[in-house]
Amino acid sequence: MSEIKIVRTTAPKEKPQDETKLGFGAITTDHMFVMDYTEGKGWHDPRIVPYAPIALDPFAKCLHYGQEVFEGLKGYRGDNGQILLFRPDENFKRINRSDERMCIPRLDESLCLEGLKKLVELDKEWVPHAPGTSLYIRPFVIATEPKLGTDSSKNYLFMIVLSPSGAYYPQGFNPVKIYVETKYVRAVRGGMGEAKTGGNYACSLKGQEIAHEQGYSQVLWLDGVEQKYIEEVGAMNVFFVIDDEVVTPMLTGSILPGITRKSCIELLKSWGYQVSERRISVDELLAAGKEGRLKEAFGSGTAAVISPIGELKIDEHVLPLSGGKIGPISQKLYDQLTGIQWGRIPGPAGWSVKVCD
Numbered sequence: 001m002s003e004i005k006i007v008r009t010t011a012p013k014e015k016p017q018d019e020t021k022l023g024f025g026a027i028t029t030d031h032m033f034v035m036d037y038t039e040g041k042g043w044h045d046p047r048i049v050p051y052a053p054i055a056l057d058p059f060a061k062c063l064h065y066g067q068e069v070f071e072g073l074k075g076y077r078g079d080n081g082q083i084l085l086f087r088p089d090e091n092f093k094r095i096n097r098s099d100e101r102m103c104i105p106r107l108d109e110s111l112c113l114e115g116l117k118k119l120v121e122l123d124k125e126w127v128p129h130a131p132g133t134s135l136y137i138r139p140f141v142i143a144t145e146p147k148l149g150t151d152s153s154k155n156y157l158f159m160i161v162l163s164p165s166g167a168y169y170p171q172g173f174n175p176v177k178i179y180v181e182t183k184y185v186r187a188v189r190g191g192m193g194e195a196k197t198g199g200n201y202a203c204s205l206k207g208q209e210i211a212h213e214q215g216y217s218q219v220l221w222l223d224g225v226e227q228k229y230i231e232e233v234g235a236m237n238v239f240f241v242i243d244d245e246v247v248t249p250m251l252t253g254s255i256l257p258g259i260t261r262k263s264c265i266e267l268l269k270s271w272g273y274q275v276s277e278r279r280i281s282v283d284e285l286l287a288a289g290k291e292g293r294l295k296e297a298f299g300s301g302t303a304a305v306i307s308p309i310g311e312l313k314i315d316e317h318v319l320p321l322s323g324g325k326i327g328p329i330s331q332k333l334y335d336q337l338t339g340i341q342w343g344r345i346p347g348p349a350g351w352s353v354k355v356c357d
């Protein structure tokens, strides 16, 4: 295995004083992890260096054709000060699945995880202390070959950058209003919806803007073929509780396979709930809503963990949910997952990974 070289900064930056004003993804730390890929040579020179802008040739392929993938996870500061990660091996497995789809060479998952742990340990003072705050971790790969041809790149850059981030629910765990987009779509059958890649976000911006204009915080996307079946919300997967069944859309290739989604399914099953991964149509939701059988809805993702849905807008229909309150299953999953993430509750083996004390 390649040795990871470490070059420490000689000019550490000032850390944010007010942890209630961290926001999301705006502050950089002192170091970053970098590794290069060159055709014929493979991935090489894994290193941790002082955080700095990178030089990129204006012809670099990622700038023109969107050949890139990314991941998102968090570092949590436990009660005894130890730094914890949540199922980080799953993120590196997923980046390789995204790589496969985007014709990017596979990464060595254990080397990436080792690099991530070393980086977080080096920058551990940047993991904020206030309740609900965390260190957001962003691994990514970009195509760097300076050539305007549209074939896949011969060179790549893999990086991990860190950002101390604020609590997602500074005013407390709260339901959100969701707008069901019935004109634009995010992903199509056979497209790249299941890859964590920037293009899926670029094509979501328009719908997001429309939802915001109407006072909704996020978009719920429908399938790109019939625009009939529920897929996912912005950067979250989605669950519905209909009667006694917990339903989430099955992974058909156009939905991002969330690690929080997978964790929710595993926890719910271990608690004895009936969980179905299946297709679920807007019509089924509307009917269940009218008949009073739709008990709860929530999104799942690294950023918010669980995001209870208080209202769904579908064309001219407005569907209130759980009386605008947090449903019991949403609350139970939120408590359990955040408990495991912050090291207060023991989780299944391998879910909580300690970086350092």
Ligand SMILES: *Cc1c(COP(=O)(O)O)cnc(C)c1O
Residues within 6 Å of the ligand: 072, 196, 200, 232, 233, 234, 235, 236, 237, 256, 257, 258, 259, 260, 261, 300, 301, 302, 303
């Ligand atoms: C990252 C992401 C999610 C959530 O995945 P987690 O692993 O649970 O954070 C859901 N949808 C999209 C489009 C995403 O990019």
